[in-house]
Amino acid sequence: MPIKSYIAYPVDGKRNELIMKIKALDSCELNLAINEEIFIVVTDTFSEDEDKMIYETIVNMPELKHLTLVSGFSDEEISN
Amino acid sequence: MKRLKIISFVVFLMIAAVIIIGRSIKATYEKTSIDENDKSLNSEHDSILLHVNILDVNNIIDKNARFKNTAKYFSNRAYEGAPPTVPHEVEGTQIGGKACLKCHETGGYVDKFKANAPIVPHPNFENCIQCHVPVNTKNEFKDSNWELVTNKSSSEITNQALLTSPPVIPHTITKTDDCLSCHSGLGIKKVRVTHPERTNCRQCHVPKYTQKDEQDEFIRKPLVNN
Amino acid sequence: MFTQNLNRRVFVKKMATSAAVVSAVSLFPGIVFAEEQQVNLTEDNLNWKKAPCRFCGVGCGLLIGISNGKAVAVKGDPRSSVNKGLACVKGYxxxxxxxxxxxxxxxxxxxNGVFVETSMKEALDLVASKMSETxxxxxxxxxxxxxxxxxxxPDGYIASKLFKGCIGTNNIEANARLCMASAVTGFMTSFGMDEPMGCYEDIDYANVFVLWGNNMAEMHPVLFSRMLDQRQKRGIKIIDFATRTTRTSNAADKSILFKPQTDLAVANxxxxxxxxxxxxxxxxVETNCKFQKGKTNIGHGLxxxxxxxxxxxxxxxDAFKVFLEDYIPEKVEKYSGVAARDIKYMAALYGDPNKKVVSFWCMGPNQHTRGTWMNNLIYNIHLLTGKISSPGNxxxxxxxxxxxxxxxxEVGTFTHKLPKGLVANEKDRAFAAKIWGVPVENIPDKPTHHTMSMFRALDRGEIKFMWIQVTNPMVTIPNLNRYRKGAEKEGRFIVVSDVYPTPTTDVADVILPSAMWIEKTGLFGNSERRTQFWEQMLTPPGEAMDDGKQLLEVAERLGYGKYFQYSKENYAxxxxxxxxxxxxGKKHGMAPLEVLKKEAGMIWPFVDGKPTKWRFxxxxxxxxxxxxxHFYGNEDGKAVIWQRPYEAPAESPDSEYPFWLNTGRVVEHWHTGSMTRRISVLHKAVPNSYVELNPEEAKELGIKNRDRVRITSRRGTIVMLASVNERGVPPRGQVFVPFFDEHFLINELTxxxxxxxxxxxxxxxxxxxIEKV
Known part of the structure; x- marks a missing residue:
């Protein structure tokens, strides 16, 4: 059940659409900057597979310019 | 019949006398009593009723100017319910009063700042600088470990008992609050009320909080001891 | 188990978020996140507890929101009759x-000139051994x-008992000497008993308020707001009688300016x-007053x-009347700068039998080389008109x-005082010794040093050891240069108990970390004789310990443990x-703890379960x-109307030093700012001190707002920013500097x-x- 955090850079003018789309995903939490375009995405998934899937989904969104992984915690790290 | 008339007349006189005496006693009591504290500052009544000006809020705002969201709400507050700092320039020689109320009494679009001025929830207080101070530097004197702690439910409307029941008030209420100051068109977008014309908010919406240490939980003794 | 795991996940998520926030901040300096640092909490663990405000003497009741062992929010206590639910920006x-x-x-x-960390036990051992060695x-x-x-x-009480009752020295003073001593001597000389006869409720009944050198809008904002509230409702009048134009002057119905020191003449x-x-x-006057005069040309203690x-x-x-012949308004006008008609206007307000008058004052008449006289003179006005000790008067x-x-x-942490009475009185010493359980001969019968004398004795070397608690004298003592050098001299040992590093901890040999305010259980007493209790709500950080406990620990080490048989947990x-x-007793009985725990404070004398709101x-x-x-403070039951003349201050402007320097506070900062400057909101509002100049004179000197200005007195010099036409406006010939800023020590000049x-x-x-730099 991994937890990962990313910084998302939206395509100019597409920020709101991107936010709406990611918000619609079950296992994502957003943390929005109020004075910059970028925002933080935290994914909390049940399995490594789901984690990969969700990453693919976000990365392939046309409104997304760039997604940077910042930190990740694996199952063991969480339960310890 | 005549007797009845006399009796009813006497009763009427008595009632009138009681009312008149009662009123004058009350009036003198109000003037001279020394035990009766002034209730005007003492209650939270401001948050039940509001000043009428807010009602035409939708006519005075500029819909293109920026609106407040919860993030903005916290951007100039130390905690939920803290007096906000003043995000624009202020002149220092006055205590506030009319200079502030010019824009903030009614709220609405102010060309000078290209923004919607929020409505002050307590226009009866003149000494604005007592609680609201400007921001004159970005730097800190020394760093702090202070954390902004908020109640998550106050930014999410998930506090209804039934699907159709009025939501409870998830945040604490201070004496300076006026519901529509935040919940109207000039307030926070997310918590805008659908029915600003109904001014007696606390008829339907009750606070979720109680003073914890005020009293013990009420437990009724069972009627039958098993 | 499940919840534990869930909490762990929440925690890890938060960690992941903060990691992302940190890297985002490095990419975009100044970025602000919506949910940044927001900790979610359920409403069940937000607990509101009452405490009096930590800052000024108004003593507002606050409710402190506590969550997970931290204070997270504040609101005014609606049950407190002081502030009725409102606070000021400092309190909030x-x-x-x-x-x-x-x-x-x-x-x-x-x-060797460097601070080294140690344990509380070792530090207290060192303090005790230094004390007994000295x-x-x-x-x-x-x-x-x-x-x-x-x-x-409790802190002050333990200090007094330890020093006067156990060690046997009257070398105990408090910084209240620098702010309240004239008020005390004013009360003692006029009424024979300290502290106001009325209470804040007077505000609800008075028709006229005269503020004597008191910028209440900034210094006592909550009380000022109560006055404004009354003005809206009843149309009361506020007269600001001051030396400079402030926010209070602008909000008042009438602002009257006088030249420094001439308040003595105007009152007469x-x-x-x-x-x-x-x-x-x-x-x-016939039944309740007597007339007295004292010495004149009494000097300035330099x-x-x-x-x-x-x-x-x-x-x-009759003699008093003759004395007043010197103070005909037209004569006083000449040197006070107050128009005779304004003097007559004020007199008429006080004289009108249908008006109830409250006079408010604080540091203006108190921090005054004739402070006691000034206090006496205000009482004179109220005594002559009989406007005293009744609601609104x-x-x-x-x-x-x-x-x-x-x-x-009330505890009497001054060299000449005991919790009740004076050290000079044998009866008072015996009474104190009985309650303290110490031999009566322990308590010396002669006062030693008042505050200024104490710091002078430290400089001269008569005092070798000084323990400083909850105050910052290396910012607040006037003519600071001399006394800082004195404290730093070889052979002096300075212990400082405080919560943050300050210029005073800089001169310390031992710094003891203190627990602050709601980190301990305690009681405060405010201006209207209201005693307020609060209980400990938080754990003090690290090894921080409350001042009272520090004193108890040292008392134990000095061998006085038997006089301090209190339990560790509940000593307060x-x-x-x-x-x-x-x-x-009826004259000063204090409310018992069980009442104080329940109520938002209680006014003494507390007699038969009731507070005495108006004494005498x-x-x-x-x-x-x-x-x-019945002014029972004096044996004959009479209050004194004093014959007190106008006398010049110790130093007046001349051709070399042509400006008056006035110092004071701002609403945002409290005292030396060691606490308020660490509050982001307050520091950002007033990040530094400044010198207020008269706009015309600034123009003549070529000084613009925010220019750097050098201020020099015979004792020191300082460069700071000019403030022209901002918060306060001094009249020609005066400048004003707030004293809170440790980077601009204005007291080096005073x-x-x-x-x-x-x-x-x-x-x-x-x-x-004043020079432009």
Whole structure:
């Protein structure tokens, strides 16, 4: 059940659409900057597979310019 | 019949006398009593009723100017319910009063700042600088470990008992609050009320909080001891 | 198990988020996140507890929101009759002062000029051994303690008992000497008993408020708002009588400016007018007042060997009238700068039998080389007109510290005082010794040093050891250069108990980290004789320990443990119960703890379960022994109307130093700013001190707002930013500087002259010159 955090850079003018789309995903939490375009995405998934899937989904969104992984915690790290 | 008339007349006189005496006693009591504290500052009544000006809020705002969201709400507050700092320039020689109320009494679009001025929830207080101070530097004197702690439910409307029941008030209420100051068109977008014309908010919406240490939980003794 | 795991996930998620926030901040400096630092909490664990505000002497009731062992929010306590649910910007943000990153958590000991961390046990051992060593080598009067009106009642009480009752020295003083001493001597000389006769409720009944040199809009904002509220409802009048134009002046109905020190003359002129127009309440004066005069040309306490003792002499009303002939408004107008018609206007307000008048004052008349006289003169006006001790008629001396009344004045943490009475009185010493359980010969019968004298003795080397608690004298002592050098001299040992590093901890040999405010259980007493209790809500950080406990630990080490048999957990309450024995009775009885725990404070005298709101008036005060008024502080039951002349201050502007320097505060910062500057909101509002100049004079000197200006007095020099036409506007010939900023130590310039009766220094008047840098 991994937890990962990313910084998302939206395509100019597409920020709101991107936010709406990611918000619609079950296992994502957003943390929005109020004075910059970028925002933080935290994914909390049940399995490594789901984690990969969700990453693919976000990365392939046309409104997304760039997604940077910042930190990740694996199952063991969480339960310890 | 005549007797009845006399009796009813006497009763009427008595009632009138009681009312008149009662009123004058009350009036003198109000003037001279020394035990009766002034209730005007003492209650939270401001948050039940509001000043009428807010009602035409939708006519005075500029819909293109920026609106407040919860993030903005916290951007100039130390905690939920803290007096906000003043995000624009202020002149220092006055205590506030009319200079502030010019824009903030009614709220609405102010060309000078290209923004919607929020409505002050307590226009009866003149000494604005007592609680609201400007921001004159970005730097800190020394760093702090202070954390902004908020109640998550106050930014999410998930506090209804039934699907159709009025939501409870998830945040604490201070004496300076006026519901529509935040919940109207000039307030926070997310918590805008659908029915600003109904001014007696606390008829339907009750606070979720109680003073914890005020009293013990009420437990009724069972009627039958098993 | 499940919830534990869930909490862990929440925690990890938060960690992941903060990691992302950190890297985002490095990419976009200044970025702000919506949910940044927002910790979710369920409403069940937000707990509101009552406490009096930590800052000024108004003593607002606050409710502190506690969540997971941290203070997270504040609101005004609607049950408190002081503030009725409102606070000021300092109060609302007060809890943030607990969380500065540089909070002192470990004791520090200076070794070869560098501070080294140590344990509390070792630090206290060192303090105790230094103390006993000093006493052995140099005598009892070589050790001293300097506390403050921010001491909670138990702290001050323990300090007094330890130093006076056990060690046997009267070397105990508090910074309240610098702010309240003239108010005390004013009360003592006029009424024979300290503290105001009225209470804040007077605001609800008065028709006229006269503010004597008191910028209430900034310094006592909550009370000022209560006045404004009354003005909206009842149309009361506010008269601001001051030396400079402030926010208060602008909000008042009338602003009257006077030249520094001439308030003495104006007050006498008001008395002259009252008598001339037959506004004297003859019945009241005949039954309740007597007339006295004291010495004149009493000096300014500038030399180390200065000594003064007043010799009161009875006079009669006629002699008083003759004396007032010198204060005809037209004559006073010439040197006070107050138009005769304004003097007559004020006199008419006081004289009007249909108007109830409250006079408010604080540091203006108190920090005054004739502070005691100035206090006497305001009482004169109220006594002549009989406007005293009844709802709405009140000469009201305000305080600046949360427990200046409760601790410094009522516990008596001054060299000449005991919790009840004076060290010089054998009866009072015997009474104290009995309650303290110490041999009566322990308590010395002669006062030693008042505050200025104490710092002078430290400089000269007569005092070798000084323990400073909850105050910051290396910012606040006038003519600071001399006294800082004195404290740093070889052979002095300075212990400082505080919560943050300050200029005072800089000169310390040992720094003890203190627990602050709601991190301990305590009591404060505010300006209206209201005692307020709060319980410990938070754990102090690191090894921080409350001041009272530090004193108890040292007392134990000095071998006085048997006199301090309190339990460790509950000592504050036990000390309070012991202390209230001193004041038992109708004249000063304090409310018991169980009442204080329930109520938002209680006014003393607390008699038969009821507070006495107006003293000396048989209608409200059960201690009165006769009908009507009874000023039972004096043996004959009469209040004194004093003949006090105008006398010049110690230093006035001349051709070399042409400006008056006045110092004071701003609404955002409290005292030396060691707490308020660590509150982000307050620091950002007023990040630094400044010098207010008269706009015309600034123009003549070529100084614009924010220009750098050099201010020089005979004692020091300082460069700071000019403030022209901003918050306050001084009249020509005056400048004003707030004293909170440790980077601009204005007290290096101020003069250490003091009122010879109260020994309180005058921070409001000295001569300086101004240059553009």
């Amino acid at each position: 943000h007060s809890v943030m002062a607990l969380y500065g990153k540089d909070r002192l958590k470990k004791p520090l000991v200076k070794k 006493i052995k080598n140099h005598g009892k009067d070589a050790v001293s303690i300097y506390g403050s009106g921010q001491w909670a009642i 002129a008001i008395c002259y007018e009252i008598i001339k127009n037959n506004w004297v309440n003859k019945n009241f 030399t180390d060997d200065f000594k003064f003792k007043d010799e009161p002499e009875q006079i009669d009303f 009140s000469p009201f001396s305000l305080t600046g510290q949360p427990s200046a009344c409760g601790t410094a004045r 309450e036990e000390v309070y119960n012991e202390y209230t024995q001193f004041h038992a 008036n048989s209608k409200y005060d059960p201690a009165c022994e006769k009908e009507g008024f 003069l250490d002259s003091y009122c010879p009766i109260s020994n309180e220094p005058d921070y409001k008047k000295c001569a300086v010159k």
